[in-house]
Amino acid sequence: MGTCPRNFSYLNLHGISHRFVAHIHRTEWLCRTKASASCRNSRTLLVASNVPKVYWVEALSTATYLINRLPISGLAQSPWELLFHTLPDYTRLKIFGCSCYPWLKPYVSSKLDGKSKPCVFLGYSLQHKGYRCLDMLTDRVYISRHVLFDEKSFPFTAKSASPSDSIPPLSPVIDLQFPIPNSHSVLPSSPSIHPSSHTPNTSESVSPHNFSPLQSHSSSPSLPGQNIHPMVTRSKNGIFKPKAYTATKHPLSSSLNYVPTTYHQASKFAEWRSAMQAEFNALQSTGTWILVPSSSSQNVVGCKWVFRIKKKPDGTVDRYKARLVAKGFHQKEGLDYQETFSPVAKPVTIRILLTFAVQFNWFLHQLDISNAFLHGDLKEEVFMHQPPGFSDPNFPNHVCQLKKSLYGLKQAPRAWFDKLFQALKSLGFTQSSSDASLFVLKVPVLVIVLVYVDDILVSGPDSSVCNLFIKKLSSLFPVKDLGPLHYFLGLEVQRTNEGLFLHQGKYLMDLLQKTKMEGAKPCSTPLGTTKLDHGGTPLDNPTEYRSIVGGLQYLTWTRPDISFAVNQVCQFMHAPTDSHMQAAKRILRFLKGTPSHGIWFRKGPLTLSAYSDADWAGCTFDRRSTGGFCVFLGSNLVSWSAKKQPTVARSSTEAEYRSLAHTAAEVTWICKVFRDFGFSSSVKPTIWCDNISAISLASNPVFHARTKHVEIDYHYIRELVLANLVTVQYVCSQDQIADIHTKSLSKNRFLFLQSKLSLGTPSLSKLSLRGCKDKDAKS
Structure with missing residues (x-):
C-alpha cells in the first residue's frame, strides 16, 4: 500500500x-x-x-x-x-x-x-x-x-450529532436502529461512539439512569453483533453444538464403514495406513518393479490406491484391503500390451460341480490367492509412476519398470491366468476343452479345480489328496485356505444333510438398500402383464437405471424366476424411460418379498433333461421371438436362459425349432463337461417341447422344403436326433417349465412354474431372512 x-x-x-x-x-x-x-x-x-x-x-x-x-x-x-x-x-x-x-x-x-x-x-x-x-x-x-x-455508505462510521442536554451520552453503542419494544421509552437522538475509539473499562462507573430507557429490553448495554432478541436460544444458555460440515465427504472421525477414495484421505486412519503398507510390502517381496531413470521415450502410466472393506457373509468387517492399481487406460496397444482376454468359470460349470459334490459327498473347499495379479509375468515393457505416499526418497524422479503384472493393467488377468495354468500343468492337471477355467487331475484320484480369477474351488472324492494338492499349490503361491465352501463370488452356500443351498441374500439386501427399495411393498410377480415398448418419458439420468439392471443381472445366478423379466428390462439400456424404470423397480419389489429364495441341490438320479419353449413374435416393436430353456440334472436346475432370437421367425414352428437348436447345443456342451468330470450316463438326454411341428421337423427331413429359409446351423438338432444322442419329446403347454423364461405370466401360472425350478428357502434356524450365514451353522 x-x-x-x-x-x-x-x-x-x-x-x-x-x-x-x-x-x-x-x-x-x-x-x-x-x-x-x-x-x-x-x-x-x-x-x-x-x-x-x-x-x-x-x-x-x-x-x-x-x-x-x-x-x-x-x-x-x-x-x-x-x-x-x-x-x-x-x-x-x-x-x-x-x-x-x-x-x-x-x-x-x-x-x-x-x-x-x-x-x-x-x-x-x-x-x-x-x-x-x-x-x-x-x-x-x-x-x-x-x-x-x-460504496458511499459505511454502517460502522461514527455519526456526528450534538448530545442531548437532558440525557447524558450513552456508553459506546453502535446505532444499529434496533427495535424498541415499548413505544414510550424511545430515546432521543444521541451520538453513537464506535468501540474502536473507546477503550472499555470494567471499573468505570455508569449512572443507572443512563440505561433506564433500555431496561425494559435488556439489562446490559448492547455491543456490536450482540443478539438482543427476546427469544431464548441455546447459545444464550451456553449450549453450543459443533458445526456439521455437510458440504464435504471427509469424515470428522474414524469410521469403520468409511471407505476413502484418495491416498490423502486414507493416510489419516491407522487401519488404512497398515493396509497400504501391507500391500506395498507384498509388491516389494514379489519384485513387482525396479526403479529406472525416466525417459521421454517411455509411456509412463499412472497409478492410484483403491480401498475396499472386505466383509463376511454376516455383514461384519473381515479386513481392510488397499490395492495399488495401475491406470491401464494410459497404455497403448502394441507398445505395452498385446492380448488381454482371460477365461473365467461359467455359472453352469459351478452348478454342475456343486451337484456332483452333493451327490457323491465330495470334498469342497475354497481357496484365495493373495495378490493374484502380482504373480503374472509381463512380456512387454511397462513403466509406471511410483505409488502415492511411497516414493523412494533417494530416487524421487525415477519410474517403476514393471516385471510382474499389476491390477489395472490391460494384460494383468491374462498374465495371471497363464502363470496359474503353467503351475497347474506342472502338477499334472489337464485343461478342460469345454471350459477353459476347469482343470482336472485323474491320476491317482480325481481332483477338480475351478478357477474364477483369484478364487479357486477344489473338489474331489478324496479329501487327503485334495489337501495334498493345496499344500503343493501353497508352495507356488501365497494360498489362503478358506475352508469349506460358504461364500464364493457373492454366492452364499449352506451345506446340510438335506443338500446344498445356494443363494444371494446378502447381495440382494445390499442392492435393495443401494436403490432405497428396502421399504418397498412386495409384489407377487416380477413383471406385469403389459409388454414393454419404447413409450414413456426418457429418464434424465439413465445411469441409475443401468446400475439397477446390472445388479439384477448378477442376481440371475441363483434366481431363474426373474430371468425373463431381467431380459426385458435389459433391452432398453441405451434409452430407458420412466415405464422401464417402473418395470425394474417392480422386479426389486418382487425380490423384496422373497429375499431368502435360492437354489437347492439335492441327491437324486443324475439324468439329464431339458425344457425348450419360444414365444413367437412376442416383442411388440420388432416382432422377434423370445426363446428360453431350462436344463435339469436330476431334480437340480443347472442351466437356464431367456434370450431374444436374433432374426424374425415366420411361424411359431420356426421359433420353436430355433429354441430347440439352442437347447440341444447347451445339452451337448453339458455332456462334454460330464466327461471331463469322469461321469458318463447310459440314459440319453431328453428335450421336452410343446410344439409338435418343431418335434417333427427335428426328426423328419420331409419338412425340409418348408424350411429353406432357416439357417443351416439350426438343423444341428436334427443331426443329434438322427445320431441317437438326444431324444425330443412332446410335453403339454401346461407342464412346459420353460414357459417362465419366454413370457409374462399371471400370478397363479407364475407361482406354479416357479415351484418346478428347484427354488426354495432355507430353514430359519440355519439362515436369517437377511441371507446371512449363521455363525453356528456348519458349512
Missing part, C-alpha cells in the same frame, strides 16, 4: 472506481509505520471504514488479497500475474466496510423470508468466488456472488 500513489493510473486502467482510489489515498498516511505491508494495509482498512478491531482477521485477509493483485515495485507486475500469467480482475474490488445487500435466497428456510438484508462488506472469500457480508444484527457472515454495493 506504500506504493499506492504510483499505481493509481495502473489501477484506473483496469476499471477501479475513482472513489476506491481516493479512499486508499485518503488513508495512506496511516500506513507509514515499520510494520509489514499487510499489517499496515489491514490497519488502514479498519480505521478508514471504522470497522471494529474484532474483525482484524477479515481486514488482514482483504489486505493480502489486494497486495497479491497490485503491481510489485520494480517489476510492474503483480504476484497474481507472475503465478497465473494473466491479469487479475480488478472489477470485483469493492471498498472495505461499505454497505452491501447480498442475495440470501440459498440461506433462508421459508419462501416468505426476505431475499436480502443490509450487511457490511468484509472482504473476499478465499474458497469461493464470492463476497463476505456481515449481518450486524446476528453477527453472521454470508458468502454470496450476487451482491449490490453502496
Whole structure:
C-alpha cells in the first residue's frame, strides 16, 4: 500500500472506481509505520471504514488479497500475474466496510423470508468466488456472488450529532436502529461512539439512569453483533453444538464403514495406513518393479490406491484391503500390451460341480490367492509412476519398470491366468476343452479345480489328496485356505444333510438398500402383464437405471424366476424411460418379498433333461421371438436362459425349432463337461417341447422344403436326433417349465412354474431372512 500513489493510473486502467482510489489515498498516511505491508494495509482498512478491531482477521485477509493483485515495485507486475500469467480482475474490488445487500435466497428456510438484508462488506472469500457480508444484527457472515454495493455508505462510521442536554451520552453503542419494544421509552437522538475509539473499562462507573430507557429490553448495554432478541436460544444458555460440515465427504472421525477414495484421505486412519503398507510390502517381496531413470521415450502410466472393506457373509468387517492399481487406460496397444482376454468359470460349470459334490459327498473347499495379479509375468515393457505416499526418497524422479503384472493393467488377468495354468500343468492337471477355467487331475484320484480369477474351488472324492494338492499349490503361491465352501463370488452356500443351498441374500439386501427399495411393498410377480415398448418419458439420468439392471443381472445366478423379466428390462439400456424404470423397480419389489429364495441341490438320479419353449413374435416393436430353456440334472436346475432370437421367425414352428437348436447345443456342451468330470450316463438326454411341428421337423427331413429359409446351423438338432444322442419329446403347454423364461405370466401360472425350478428357502434356524450365514451353522 506504500506504493499506492504510483499505481493509481495502473489501477484506473483496469476499471477501479475513482472513489476506491481516493479512499486508499485518503488513508495512506496511516500506513507509514515499520510494520509489514499487510499489517499496515489491514490497519488502514479498519480505521478508514471504522470497522471494529474484532474483525482484524477479515481486514488482514482483504489486505493480502489486494497486495497479491497490485503491481510489485520494480517489476510492474503483480504476484497474481507472475503465478497465473494473466491479469487479475480488478472489477470485483469493492471498498472495505461499505454497505452491501447480498442475495440470501440459498440461506433462508421459508419462501416468505426476505431475499436480502443490509450487511457490511468484509472482504473476499478465499474458497469461493464470492463476497463476505456481515449481518450486524446476528453477527453472521454470508458468502454470496450476487451482491449490490453502496460504496458511499459505511454502517460502522461514527455519526456526528450534538448530545442531548437532558440525557447524558450513552456508553459506546453502535446505532444499529434496533427495535424498541415499548413505544414510550424511545430515546432521543444521541451520538453513537464506535468501540474502536473507546477503550472499555470494567471499573468505570455508569449512572443507572443512563440505561433506564433500555431496561425494559435488556439489562446490559448492547455491543456490536450482540443478539438482543427476546427469544431464548441455546447459545444464550451456553449450549453450543459443533458445526456439521455437510458440504464435504471427509469424515470428522474414524469410521469403520468409511471407505476413502484418495491416498490423502486414507493416510489419516491407522487401519488404512497398515493396509497400504501391507500391500506395498507384498509388491516389494514379489519384485513387482525396479526403479529406472525416466525417459521421454517411455509411456509412463499412472497409478492410484483403491480401498475396499472386505466383509463376511454376516455383514461384519473381515479386513481392510488397499490395492495399488495401475491406470491401464494410459497404455497403448502394441507398445505395452498385446492380448488381454482371460477365461473365467461359467455359472453352469459351478452348478454342475456343486451337484456332483452333493451327490457323491465330495470334498469342497475354497481357496484365495493373495495378490493374484502380482504373480503374472509381463512380456512387454511397462513403466509406471511410483505409488502415492511411497516414493523412494533417494530416487524421487525415477519410474517403476514393471516385471510382474499389476491390477489395472490391460494384460494383468491374462498374465495371471497363464502363470496359474503353467503351475497347474506342472502338477499334472489337464485343461478342460469345454471350459477353459476347469482343470482336472485323474491320476491317482480325481481332483477338480475351478478357477474364477483369484478364487479357486477344489473338489474331489478324496479329501487327503485334495489337501495334498493345496499344500503343493501353497508352495507356488501365497494360498489362503478358506475352508469349506460358504461364500464364493457373492454366492452364499449352506451345506446340510438335506443338500446344498445356494443363494444371494446378502447381495440382494445390499442392492435393495443401494436403490432405497428396502421399504418397498412386495409384489407377487416380477413383471406385469403389459409388454414393454419404447413409450414413456426418457429418464434424465439413465445411469441409475443401468446400475439397477446390472445388479439384477448378477442376481440371475441363483434366481431363474426373474430371468425373463431381467431380459426385458435389459433391452432398453441405451434409452430407458420412466415405464422401464417402473418395470425394474417392480422386479426389486418382487425380490423384496422373497429375499431368502435360492437354489437347492439335492441327491437324486443324475439324468439329464431339458425344457425348450419360444414365444413367437412376442416383442411388440420388432416382432422377434423370445426363446428360453431350462436344463435339469436330476431334480437340480443347472442351466437356464431367456434370450431374444436374433432374426424374425415366420411361424411359431420356426421359433420353436430355433429354441430347440439352442437347447440341444447347451445339452451337448453339458455332456462334454460330464466327461471331463469322469461321469458318463447310459440314459440319453431328453428335450421336452410343446410344439409338435418343431418335434417333427427335428426328426423328419420331409419338412425340409418348408424350411429353406432357416439357417443351416439350426438343423444341428436334427443331426443329434438322427445320431441317437438326444431324444425330443412332446410335453403339454401346461407342464412346459420353460414357459417362465419366454413370457409374462399371471400370478397363479407364475407361482406354479416357479415351484418346478428347484427354488426354495432355507430353514430359519440355519439362515436369517437377511441371507446371512449363521455363525453356528456348519458349512
